[in-house]
Amino acid sequence: MCVGLIGKPSSGKSTFFRALTSVETRIAPYPFSTVEVRVAEGFATVPCPCRRFGMECGSCFDGVRPVRVKVADLPGLVPGAHAGRGLGNRFLSEVSRARVLIHVLDSSGTTDCEGNPGAGDPLKDAEFVEEELDRWFEANLGKTSLGLPEGTVPEPGESVRDFRRRVKPVVLTANKADLPESRKFVKKLGELGAVPCSALFELVLRKAAASGIVRYVPGNGFELTGRVNARQLEVLEKVKNFIETHGSTGVQECLNRAVFEKLGYIAVFPVENEKTLTDSSGRVLPDVYLLPPGSTARDLAFRIHTDLGKRFVRAISAIDGTPFRSEDPLRHLDVLTIRKGQ
Ligand SMILES: Nc1nc2c(ncn2[C@@H]2O[C@H](COP(=O)(O)OP(=O)(O)O)[C@@H](O)[C@H]2O)c(=O)[nH]1
Ligand SMILES: [Mg+2]
Incomplete structure (x- = not known):
């Protein structure tokens, strides 16, 4: 089972992927930086049963137990992909391998629908990605190219969109919610069920934890454990404020939702x-x-x-x-x- 990250170019997929998997992928603010699909192991998290038995298992972190899952960093999707624009069908054939998708949206509105700097509309981005997936489904219903178990077809009267959402569910995430520009969009995206998130802050915390500066259990808050310079402190203050506002960076929550809520694993x-x-x-x-x-x-x-x-x-x-x-x-x-x- 594999969780696929989708979204337009520069929405933060590779950052999200690195935060979840601690793998070095190319991160760049230009379209199509992801040429190859990368798949790596990440971790969903569950409450560890050792706590309810009053025992120490040695495999959890403050009662948070990691469970391995595969995550794929997919190429950027642009409007018209179903008709061959951008990486077109190559992109869509990669999507077919994922059982569930996390749609990483740039909620700041500072990049256009192809990922170039400029005015963007996250709500329109949310819609075009759905639309591309629907068109691709429509053109391939009943075929093996969708990567579904044989005989998976719409129920009588079920729309293509409802069918697609049922068999290839999507967790929507309002990424870059740390940027002030995102404020006006995050609320509206929340109405669509999007999780406010900062892949950048998650990556900062995982790196800081790896170098011993903080103690951090993904999905929770963090505490300082090492010496930091003024700049690091400034960044960590911002991360702290974000977590106080939103409860977490949102990244771990998205993965957990994908695996346990959307797929019901x-x-x-x-x-x-x-x-x-x-x-x-x-x-x-x-x-x-x-x-x-x-x-x-x-x-x-x-x-x-x-x-x-x-x-x-x-x-x-x-x-x-x-x-x-x-x-x-x-x-x-x-x-x-x-x-x-x-
Ligand atoms: N402020 C902020 N910037 C982010 C966030 N996630 C990604 N970025 C930046 O957005 C740009 C594109 O990120 P990347 O992960 O390469 O996007 P991809 O094309 O979707 O894989 C890079 O400059 C990242 O540093 C975030 O949560 N907050
Ligand atoms: Mg990328």
């Missing part, structure tokens, strides 16, 4: 011993698995090991003792032991 924690919550070598809550909605106890067993799947008898929740037979769907954030037969 669940995170589950298998353990061997339901009393100590450990594996055979004594590690507390050693693993977390991300599974598609509706996944059953036996699906989890197969994901861990084919042999465990074949010999599956039942799973039991270490949280409340609920038993799960092979076809029972699992619950998000459950901790499970799997009983196997001979």
Whole structure:
């Protein structure tokens, strides 16, 4: 499963991508700086169950547990892409690989619809990207080029847009919300469900954390832990104000929404011993698995090991003792032991 970042050129996709994955990609204020699609590992986050058991797992940060997900930095999209403008169909064929999209919008209105400096309209950008995706869907309904499971077609009476949003959901984000120019647009974009966000500030915090200047758990606030110069302090003050206003930089929230709200994936924690919550070598809550909605106890067993799947008898929740037979769907954030037969 892969989360794709889309948006017009210079909206901040590569910055967002770097913030999520800590990979060096080219960041430049000109169109089409992303020539190649980059895919890297990022992390969604969930509350770690170790907290509710009063234990220390050693794998979470202040009770925030990272769960691996693939993120793709896609090329910029321009109006007319469905008809071949910009990277056109090459772009759209890359989109087909992503199960869910994060639309990174430049909410500052300081770049036009092709990403060049100048007056822009974020609300129009929000619409043209939807429109491009709809046109592409329309032209490819029922074909493999959309990257959907075979037989995924609109329900009777379902519009192309509703169908597209159902099978390839989009999280809208009002990026560059740190710029004063964004103020007048962020509220309106919020009415469309956009998450206010600053990919730049998220990147600043992750870099500062990596160099020991701050302690930062993505999605939360931060605290100073090292010496900073006057300039760094000034930047961090701005970041702090942003977080006070918006609750977080918004970046982690977008990824979490994409994975858990839009796709409905669940995170589950298998353990061997339901009393100590450990594996055979004594590690507390050693693993977390991300599974598609509706996944059953036996699906989890197969994901861990084919042999465990074949010999599956039942799973039991270490949280409340609920038993799960092979076809029972699992619950998000459950901790499970799997009983196997001979
Ligand atoms: N102020 C501000 N600038 C940003 C933000 N995100 C990206 N930028 C800037 O916008 C420009 C384009 O960013 P980039 O990530 O290359 O955009 P892409 O073309 O969508 O990949 C760069 O100058 C970034 O530093 C943000 O959240 N706030
Ligand atoms: Mg880019």
